[in-house]
Amino acid sequence: MNRAELCVQLVKGLENVWNENILFDFAVKVQDKIIECHRLILAACSEFFRALFRSGMKEVTENCVVLKDVSCEVFSLILNFLYTGTSLLTLDNFIDVWRAAHMLQIDLMIHVCEQFAIESLSTHTWENIYENANLFGSANILVELHSFLLKNFEQCRYSETFLQLSFEEVKDLIKSQDLVVSKEDSVLEFLIKWINYKPTSNINIHESSTKNNERTIRNNDLKPKIAFPSVDENKLENRANNTKHGPSNIKEASKTSRIKMTEDSEDILLEPILKSCSKNNFTELLKLVRTYLVSKFGVFRVMKKKLLSEVEIKIEEEDSSDIFFDSFDYINLDSCLSEEEIEFKERCDNLKHDSIKVADACNSVRSNTSFPNTDQLQDSVNIVNSSREDRLIELLKLVRTCLVSPVVLSRVLKMELFTENNDAREILIDSLLYYFLDWRHGHWPSTAIHRSCSEYTHAGVCAVSGGLFEFKCARTEKVLAINVCIYLRKFIQLVTFENELFAIGKFCVQPNEPCRMFVFREKSWKEVMELPSHNLLLVSHGDFIYVLNKDDGFIYMMNPKSGNPSLEALTALPEYVNATHSMVIEDILLLFCSKITKGIDETVVYAMDFSSKMWTRLNTLDGPAEQLISFRNDQHNYVLQRNGILWLIVNTSSSWNVQFKFLAKLWQFEKNLCGAFTYESKLIIMKNRVYKKCKKHIPDHFETISYWGKYGISSNFVPITVLKSPELLEN
Numbered sequence: 001m002n003r004a005e006l007c008v009q010l011v012k013g014l015e016n017v018w019n020e021n022i023l024f025d026f027a028v029k030v031q032d033k034i035i036e037c038h039r040l041i042l043a044a045c046s047e048f049f050r051a052l053f054r055s056g057m058k059e060v061t062e063n064c065v066v067l068k069d070v071s072c073e074v075f076s077l078i079l080n081f082l083y084t085g086t087s088l089l090t091l092d093n094f095i096d097v098w099r100a101a102h103m104l105q106i107d108l109m110i111h112v113c114e115q116f117a118i119e120s121l122s123t124h125t126w127e128n129i130y131e132n133a134n135l136f137g138s139a140n141i142l143v144e145l146h147s148f149l150l151k152n153f154e155q156c157r158y159s160e161t162f163l164q165l166s167f168e169e170v171k172d173l174i175k176s177q178d179l180v181v182s183k184e185d186s187v188l189e190f191l192i193k194w195i196n197y198k199p200t201s202n203i204n205i206h207e208s209s210t211k212n213n214e215r216t217i218r219n220n221d222l223k224p225k226i227a228f229p230s231v232d233e234n235k236l237e238n239r240a241n242n243t244k245h246g247p248s249n250i251k252e253a254s255k256t257s258r259i260k261m262t263e264d265s266e267d268i269l270l271e272p273i274l275k276s277c278s279k280n281n282f283t284e285l286l287k288l289v290r291t292y293l294v295s296k297f298g299v300f301r302v303m304k305k306k307l308l309s310e311v312e313i314k315i316e317e318e319d320s321s322d323i324f325f326d327s328f329d330y331i332n333l334d335s336c337l338s339e340e341e342i343e344f345k346e347r348c349d350n351l352k353h354d355s356i357k358v359a360d361a362c363n364s365v366r367s368n369t370s371f372p373n374t375d376q377l378q379d380s381v382n383i384v385n386s387s388r389e390d391r392l393i394e395l396l397k398l399v400r401t402c403l404v405s406p407v408v409l410s411r412v413l414k415m416e417l418f419t420e421n422n423d424a425r426e427i428l429i430d431s432l433l434y435y436f437l438d439w440r441h442g443h444w445p446s447t448a449i450h451r452s453c454s455e456y457t458h459a460g461v462c463a464v465s466g467g468l469f470e471f472k473c474a475r476t477e478k479v480l481a482i483n484v485c486i487y488l489r490k491f492i493q494l495v496t497f498e499n500e501l502f503a504i505g506k507f508c509v510q511p512n513e514p515c516r517m518f519v520f521r522e523k524s525w526k527e528v529m530e531l532p533s534h535n536l537l538l539v540s541h542g543d544f545i546y547v548l549n550k551d552d553g554f555i556y557m558m559n560p561k562s563g564n565p566s567l568e569a570l571t572a573l574p575e576y577v578n579a580t581h582s583m584v585i586e587d588i589l590l591l592f593c594s595k596i597t598k599g600i601d602e603t604v605v606y607a608m609d610f611s612s613k614m615w616t617r618l619n620t621l622d623g624p625a626e627q628l629i630s631f632r633n634d635q636h637n638y639v640l641q642r643n644g645i646l647w648l649i650v651n652t653s654s655s656w657n658v659q660f661k662f663l664a665k666l667w668q669f670e671k672n673l674c675g676a677f678t679y680e681s682k683l684i685i686m687k688n689r690v691y692k693k694c695k696k697h698i699p700d701h702f703e704t705i706s707y708w709g710k711y712g713i714s715s716n717f718v719p720i721t722v723l724k725s726p727e728l729l730e731n
Contacts, residue, residue, distance in 0.1 A: 605618040
């Protein structure tokens with residue numbers, strides 16, 4: 001007989017003794033009812049009874065003990081389990097059994113209750129389980145609860161228990177790649193509610209056994225609302241009326257003005273006013289600028305330079321910064337809101353009015369109700385909320401704010417929580433800049449990484465022999481799909497614009513074969529235009545793809561969203577240069593050119609400011625410019641040469657002051673480079689061949705450097721955001 005069979009027989013024997021009511025030697029009095037049992041069973045299963053029987057107390061000599069905090073039904077269930085091994089737990093009784101098992105220190109019963117709690121987790125039961133798991137310090141249940149809340153975030157985030165989660169718990173949820181949300185807007189909305197959460201009645205502050213003491217007992221009477229800023233209803237109505245007629249009417253009205261203005265004249269007027277005006281006349285002058293006609297590029301350029309935040313002005317009726325955000329609202333309305341954005345706007349308006357009702361209700365409760373130690377409790381609440389506001393920046397950095405819709409971001413910027421916090425405002429403004437300017441083209445800051453639940457994922461793509469395009473996942477480093485473009489075989493260059501892949505090249509090397517541009521859109525390749533040459537460089541910036549034609553020495557701009565794209569000349573390239581690579585940093589175009597001096601390869605760098613269209617010659621870098629590549633992360637921009645030298649780009653405030661700082665040498669011998677990009681804290685470099693002796697990380701810059709290699713690459717290597725499903729990438 002093995003041990004398992006012996007255990008089964010022992011349990012059967014105990015069950016028989018229990019059912020026959022024989023050999024009892026101890027009694028437990030529960031709610032005036034005496035339940036007989038056996039010392040051996042109690043001592044074997046319960047630390048409480050084992051210690052009692054060893055104590056020599058009078059209960060031992062009298063063979064009876066009184067349990068005050070356990071019901072008769074619960075103790076009977078526990079005894080039934082100890083004697084028969086059968087659990088009779090239900091949703092109605094398992095919490096009471098769980099508590100009694102902890103009090104009597106019956107580990108086996110505790111384990112059974114915890115397993116039942118895990119199996120019973122739902123949107124209706126999680127709050128009760130969570131509170132008791134914290135009370136009992138049940139680490140395994142808290143781990144399961146974390147996974148449950150990750151999967152059910154949107155269903156649970158409205159509950160008051162969720163708003164009482166500690167900072168560490170909220171942080172672990174928001175930063176998780178596995179958080180399941182339909183859109184990132186809901187994460188930002190929850191964070192604001194969590195920061196602003198203030199219980200108003202029956203306040204009680206308690207410490208959790210495993211977390212810090214900033215959690216509060218939930219208040220079932222009143223649910224706090226987000227406090228939205230006051231809005232001038234007339235101004236909103238006028239703006240809505242203007243929007244209905246479209247921007248053409250506003251421009252038409254401007255034509256009747258005494259001053260004849262060009263289309264971008266408002267952008268030109270804006271910056272000198274901001275730079276030169278005094279505090280006294282700043283707002284008055286700003287009101288004279290037709291900010292509704294300022295381009296979105298002009299609005300965000302000023303916001304990025306923090307010209308508004310540098311001027312310290314307070315006006316009671318209308319703050320100067322609100323003038324700009326009103327203009328931004330107009331931009332969003334002009335672009336036609338989606339159904340989700342309209343729904344969010346209506347919810348914001350409702351919450352604004354509801355917050356007034358809640359405040360009145362709170363005042364009514366305070367005036368008619370007397371609470372014990374009200375001042376002390378309110379001080380505790382103030383400490384908790386002050387602590388939460390101090391955590392705003394740390395938590396906001398974990399939200400994927402670049403994936404939040406711009407309508408939501410613009411409205412959140414008007415909330416008092418953000419108007420008084422410059423660091424928080426800067427994070428949101430940078431997210432708006434990512435959406436409207438060039439940073440969304442092939443670059444993913446940590447706040448733009450799609451979560452695992454998203455239908456999109458991040459990948460790198462390059463062309464291989466035979467017109468094949470290989471998409472490889474940045475997270476798993478596995479091939480997602482292989483696509484074919486039969487029109488492109490030679491001289492292929494790739495560039496990403498938003499989430500679309502543009503490619504130029506030729507079908508063959510015949511002199512009369514034209515170079516053409518294609519776009520991968522809606523699961524197929526579509527021709528965009530025919531190009532004058534294949535000797536080109538491509539770079540995305542803002543609303544355009546810039547084409548640098550090395551044959552005729554000009555830069556052209558092309559609007560990919562235009563129904564009939566065409567090339568429009570912008571400016572000339574520097575004379576007598578052999579350009580090999582280009583990149584954009586904010587509003588500066590950098591051009592890297594190859595030069596040989598006394599048999600030594602050098603890289604000459606030129607910079608052009610898009611506003612002035614003037615070229616400035618910068619540093620000359622040691623090493624070759626051929627196959628030079630560039631990339632960036634959240635903090636810095638980098639340039640990597642094929643000899644392994646990695647340069648850090650610094651001082652990008654103006655085109656004439658850009659400098660390069662040696663950072664590291666990743667390998668010793670020259671290698672064929674195809675491209676590179678960053679993903680979270682990882683740098684991914686694509687080469688024609690992988691070598692073993694390469695640097696694997698750079699402290700303070702890249703935790704990991706991953707080298708991808710593939711033979712037969714016939715294009716550059718670029719990052720792109722694609723759909724996860726392989727069938728969605730098929731021809």
